[in-house]
Amino acid sequence: MDPEPRFRTVDELVVSDPVLGTPGMTVAEAAALMTERRKGYVAVPAGAGRFGVVTDQILRERVLAAGRSAQTPLSEIMVPVARTVLTGTPTAEVLEELLEHRLHYLLVVDPEGTLRGAVDPQDFLASPSAAGLLLRARLDRADDLDQVAALGHRLPALLADLARERRDPAEVTAVYATLIDAVQRRVLALVLGADPGLDLADLTWLVLGSNARREAAPSSDIDSAVVFADSVTPERAVCYRRAFVQVNEALAAAGLTVDRHGATPVNPRFARTRSEWREAAEQWLVSPLDDQGMLMASLLLDGRAVDGHAEPVVQEVFAGVREHPHTLRLLIRESLTNRAQLRRIGTVDIKAHALRPIVEIARWAALSVHSPALSTRARLTAASGSMLMPTEQADTLTEVFEVLQRLRLRIQLQQRDRGEPASDVVRVRSLAPLDRSLLAQAVREIAGVQKRLGNLLAYTSAEEWTTQA
Incomplete structure (x- = not known):
């Protein structure tokens, strides 16, 4: 239902082969390799899809500033377990990881654990x-x-x-x-x-x-x-x-x-x-x-x-809510009190009447499968395929959430341009026909998921949800 392109992924940012070294490689050899490849890192395979890493900054801080020899092996100075992301990860999540942990490089691996390359903050300089x-x-x-x-x-x-x-x-x-x-x-x-x-x-x-x-x-x-x-x-x-x-x-x-x-x-x-x-x-x-x-x-x-x-x-x-099925049932029932709705006239609160129901469903569905995910999209992905969140419905809510977020941002920026305070409450008739149609379809999709969850509450036990999660 989203007329916009889907997420760009980290794969588009990986434009060169990875720079690989060994634990016994010396600092001098690593520096020469980095210079030859015009990269600021060397990754060191550590087995099981894990990698150590040495960067320009590490060489400055742990070798030059510390007075170490250029013959020091990388095993003595490298970060032993570098942070990685999987191929296919949306660029938004990659940027979050880089900024949150103030990383100079983030290694990119495929599902088999093969290193495909690395990205750094400079890779985002071509974008706003x-x-x-x-x-x-x-x-x-x-x-x-x-x-x-x-x-x-x-x-x-x-x-x-x-x-x-x-x-x-x-x-x-x-x-x-x-x-x-x-x-x-x-x-x-x-x-x-x-x-x-x-x-x-x-x-x-x-x-x-x-x-x-x-x-x-x-x-x-x-x-x-x-x-x-x-x-x-x-x-x-x-x-x-x-x-x-x-x-x-x-x-x-x-x-x-x-x-x-x-x-x-x-x-x-x-x-x-x-x-x-x-x-x-x-x-x-x-x-x-x-x-x-x-x-x-x-x-x-x-x-x-x-x-x-x-x-x-x-x-x-x-994280132990699965061991308290009565509590999980209460939490999900409470989340269904925020019903997705859209009036044909008057006003609509995009957050309360559309986004919040998705956020709350995603939170408890993710907990039911013991996932620590935080973002709504990541929670829906984690819960996808569980009894509470069939794959098709997880995909639908993910798409609907992005449509609503895009619409919400556009409306609030238009409010700002008019000198009005940002608000989630808008008059339905003030929306463009396409936006009204997208919002109405989104609300119908959310209401359908809520109806299914309501039936699940009525006819199954919470023990069944966690057993099959």
């Missing part, structure tokens, strides 16, 4: 995404909050440029989310760094919701939470929450909208120690109807760290 890379670098170097605010106000224009280049919605929103991450990361560092009594190492800052899934639009709020180290006392947590007020003010000054409903670390419910989060998640898993358990679990399961190193506690706990 390059502007996002440059803006992120400037955000990372910002000296004060005023500079962050000025750079943050450039995000909407960059988003518009990306969308107008007819990039895949997933790539557009991935770049946008990465920049929002960079704003939050720099603001947090500057605010906490200005107070000698606070230490960034005491916490992990989580972004929640659509920003965490890298699916945000201009209308999206910034939902966030904090995981404190267990050593942080309640009294010290109060000091941090005061600082988080300044963080929120700085984010607002940068043009970002902080959640108005309390999903922010200023709220003690969203700023807890690791042990407190684990205790709460275990309670939500057993009794999801208590203490807003379903709502809190939904928010935190769509969580991703943008600064800090705490493990995703709530995700760890809910």
Whole structure:
């Protein structure tokens, strides 16, 4: 149903054979090979589809700066297990991986584990995404909050440029989310760094919701939470929450909208120690109807760290939801309360009436197959072929989700051009005939999936879903 081209993949970025070395190859030999091939890396096979890697940066830091001999074998200096992506991976996901982990190179392997090549951030310079890379670098170097605010106000224009280049919605929103991450990361560092009594190492800052899934639009709020180290006392947590007020003010000054409903670390419910989060998640898993358990679990399961190193506690706990079929049934039933719908007259909320049902179905379907995937598309892919998510329906929802995301971005950028605030609520008759038709077809497809899930709830047990998942 999507009139736009499907995803571009990493295969299109791999234009030369891989540069391969051996563990016993010397630094001098590797440098000569890199020079000959005009590449900045050497990959070292490690068996079972794994590779070590040596890059220009590693040679500078671990050989030249450390005073090592040019005869040092690569086995002593290489990254022993390099990050890889599979052939066929959408370029949006490749860009996310490069930016998220600040990689200089990302190795590309096929399903059999054969190295096909490597990509680096420079491979994206031919696309509008390059502007996002440059803006992120400037955000990372910002000296004060005023500079962050000025750079943050450039995000909407960059988003518009990306969308107008007819990039895949997933790539557009991935770049946008990465920049929002960079704003939050720099603001947090500057605010906490200005107070000698606070230490960034005491916490992990989580972004929640659509920003965490890298699916945000201009209308999206910034939902966030904090995981404190267990050593942080309640009294010290109060000091941090005061600082988080300044963080929120700085984010607002940068043009970002902080959640108005309390999903922010200023709220003690969203700023807890690791042990407190684990205790709460275990309670939500057993009794999801208590203490807003379903709502809190939904928010935190769509969580991703943008600064800090705490493990995703709530995700760890809910990975065991298959062992709690009653809870899984309740969660799926709750997700079906957000019915896909489209009125012929009046207004429609594209997020609430179309996108949110897909997001929620994907979340619980992925958990039913024990998948840690975060983005909606990745969750649908993970759950595809399960009892909850037959392959055909997973493919349909994936396509519908991309159609809706493209439509949502286009509408909100048109609102921006007219000087209106970005909103998911639009008048049905204001939509172009083709957009109305696409939206109506999308809603019908979602409603069909919801109807099937409703029947599954009525006539099968949750134990059957997890057994066959």
